[in-house]
Amino acid sequence: MTDFNFYSPTEFVFGKDRETECGKYVVKYGGSKVLIVYGGGSAVRSGLLDKVKTSLTENGVTFDELSGVKPNPRDDLVYKGIDICKDKGIDFILAVGGGSVIDTSKAIAMGAVYDGDFWDFFSGKTAEKALPVGTVLTIAAAGSEGSGDAVITKIDGMLKRGSGCDAIRPRFSVLDPALTQTLPAYQTACGATDIMAHVFERYFTNTKEVEITDRLCEAVLMTMIKETPRAIADPDNYDARANIMWAGMVAHNNIVGVGREQDWNSHNIEHELSALYDCAHGAGLAVVMPAWMEFVYKHDVMRFCQMATRVFGVKMDFADPDTTAREGIRRFRAFLHSIGMPINFAELRADVKDIPVLLDQISKGAMRNGGFVTLSLDDIGEIYRIAARAEL
């Protein structure tokens, strides 16, 4: 196990209708003039936004609004939000939505107390301070409600880049599983895939002697395998939604990932797909991640056998461990397919002819050394090609 610091100070407020308490928590964490950030129609139509505003007003908190956050959120709205914060003296950002809304809010929070361009924090600089952020989560997926991370796409060049620091960890996050009951099956499955990917990015490591975090990772994965099909078959199943929602937080606040080298290459490889095609991040991951696994599994066959046997219930083939490893990957892809995820380029509506474009984009900034296996640009091209032609 490697040395680490773990710091997750967010207060999680979990349960049905608890969004009606958000005003109280804004006050508790020092907010008086709030910018509410949200996406579009669904938060309005469902009545959620009204509940949030009522709770703020009842607690003496004033607010401005910024709507229009889209999936794969972009920098233009961040600049707009920063301007509002500076003009209106906003002292707290309240994100009402999923990962895109929360990440936009985090970027605004950093930019609002910074004299330079907020994009600096997505180009390697670490933010020392930010406005406090709270969240009312509506999709179990990104884990941004419990993390110090944000991902934003710069329209100029369509660069999708991440930023991370303790200052943007939410002060509180309201997790009401009932809010996710209205999600369509496809979005539910995309979220589930993202959650599982957050675990796998941590699970595949070269760090030895990490039994506790291995077991915690496997706990989240097995939960997702049980609960996701239930939520898709019965969208109003509160308990399935609740298990998924807490699993999504646990998957990404890093308690399952400390003390070990992590990978994150699949995320980087996927980011170029969703930047180019504006597809759902989870859908892109469903195509990329099993392909990445097929490309790298020989690097540590036993680790893949562990996944196959412990998570997917594959019987170990002691005479031919490769078979066991590959069967684990096959079952993962079959699971993704069973919940309605695309498993190849055609199903994602991506085009194999665009691979040079994807590689050109990835070479501009997201190439990383390290992780489970260091990948060259050629390696990434091969992973895209495996992903393009994948079958069940």
Add this chain to the structure above:
Amino acid sequence: MTDFNFYSPTEFVFGKDRETECGKYVVKYGGSKVLIVYGGGSAVRSGLLDKVKTSLTENGVTFDELSGVKPNPRDDLVYKGIDICKDKGIDFILAVGGGSVIDTSKAIAMGAVYDGDFWDFFSGKTAEKALPVGTVLTIAAAGSEGSGDAVITKIDGMLKRGSGCDAIRPRFSVLDPALTQTLPAYQTACGATDIMAHVFERYFTNTKEVEITDRLCEAVLMTMIKETPRAIADPDNYDARANIMWAGMVAHNNIVGVGREQDWNSHNIEHELSALYDCAHGAGLAVVMPAWMEFVYKHDVMRFCQMATRVFGVKMDFADPDTTAREGIRRFRAFLHSIGMPINFAELRADVKDIPVLLDQISKGAMRNGGFVTLSLDDIGEIYRIAARAEL
């Protein structure tokens, strides 16, 4: 799943020699005049106390000291610490030790900013504020390094009682697994038993639909079953120690226990044993917990079958689930015996004739309704009797 708040703001500073950074973290969390609380000789002899003092001095922090904390820590030392804090204007408590030292520090922290008797907080009152507490952990066991709980014994009447609030959650906790390498096998095993008990107290619940926390509980238990024998066979095995240390925190900061009714009857039943015999808490739990399981398992045989199959690898007997449930309990007791724990009154040096005394003590305050099975005083008597005569 039930509603909950989860709040664990402690910064965990994990790794070899990281106690040399403790001065930096005291300053980060607002300390300038520290009371160092510790037990006795081992922190001095090992050189740990000198390292801590050096780190404080290098960071411009002054300090006073309070030594002499014993296992099953008592109120007299708490009063002494409170007096020092008030006399010297202490603004931060640094616990250097295990659960007893940390709990003493937490009690002092509450009492130092309170005009009344600190025991009020162990008699049902909730503390609203406390001096900030930091820890340098030397034993993986109590989980107090990441919890908002403390347990203290009042000498007058030998009442062992708990207190809990967010104000006493440590600001930071240094977890250096190497510090636990000098622990004797017996103490290592007592700590491991306590960690497993913290999980079981959460695992046995009447709340349905808690797959994520079930799986997380099982992850910690399986880790302990793997790593504890390794640490006992090879005390200098840093990685085994590291896995146990992080498991001990995860077991008790409540991330594996949210959203579900918990039990804690075994802890209450044990507390009277350690109060009367001054035995190690973990040793008492090793005797009590399997006996409690035998007494209650018929309340939910399938939950015990889940434990038996998932944690202890028992094959499910579908024709006779009781057999599977009992085999899981048998394997738990056999595991405890294999790591050198007592499994009955004789091995604990407890006397069956004292059961009326134990029951009289427990009737004075620790009787609780609820939990997995509500226990009458007669039920508790029967659990003590099962514990008294237990065999492998």
